[in-house]
Amino acid sequence: MRGVQVRPAEAQDLDALVRIYNHYVLSSHVTFDTETVSVDARRPWFEGFSERGPHQLLVAEQAGRVLGYASSTRHRPKRGYDRSVETTIYVDRDAVERGIGRQLYGALLERLKAEPDVHRAFGGIALPNPASIALHERLGFRFIGTFHDIGFKFDRYWDVSWYEKDLSAAKEHHLSMG
Numbered sequence: 001m002r003g004v005q006v007r008p009a010e011a012q013d014l015d016a017l018v019r020i021y022n023h024y025v026l027s028s029h030v031t032f033d034t035e036t037v038s039v040d041a042r043r044p045w046f047e048g049f050s051e052r053g054p055h056q057l058l059v060a061e062q063a064g065r066v067l068g069y070a071s072s073t074r075h076r077p078k079r080g081y082d083r084s085v086e087t088t089i090y091v092d093r094d095a096v097e098r099g100i101g102r103q104l105y106g107a108l109l110e111r112l113k114a115e116p117d118v119h120r121a122f123g124g125i126a127l128p129n130p131a132s133i134a135l136h137e138r139l140g141f142r143f144i145g146t147f148h149d150i151g152f153k154f155d156r157y158w159d160v161s162w163y164e165k166d167l168s169a170a171k172e173h174h175l176s177m178g
Helices: 011-027 039-047 100-113 130-138 169-177
Strands: 004-008 057-062 065-074 084-091 120-126 142-153 156-166
Touching: 004 100, 011 039, 011 057, 011 065, 011 084, 057 100, 065 100, 084 100, 100 130, 120 130, 130 156
Parallel strands: 084 120
Antiparallel strands: 004 057, 057 065, 065 084, 120 156, 142 156
16 A cells, blocks of 8 residues: 555554544444443553564554554463464544555564464454455455354344464474574
């Protein structure tokens, strides 16, 4: 994407991240939050990320405007899950279908591949969402299963399909070559 920079999120991005997310809270089933979040309420979430390590938050920016974000968070709270991350991406409604999601999510996955303690990435996709399925598959995720009627929003139940990406293969190859 011409002129789009992907970089670690900074404190001044939080307002834009909240704006992007709240659009999906109000208009879509892709998140099961049912009430918008404030910047203050979202701050602890934001502060849980770092530039290195398994929990990262990247933004796509063009001409000073944040167009989307991708993140990796703890998959489950038990210590045995620490080498697995859950990934997510949200793109500003005015920037969808411009290749930003692929660039942004791809950059996050490349950074995670370089992390020695990250083994697998998992993404949950509330159905239907053919664009998100296509994005995940293009970036090497594979379908692993569906939880039926797991989310409830807009007076109905929604299925969530889960996809995984092995991030260890490149590291194992590198270790065997070294």
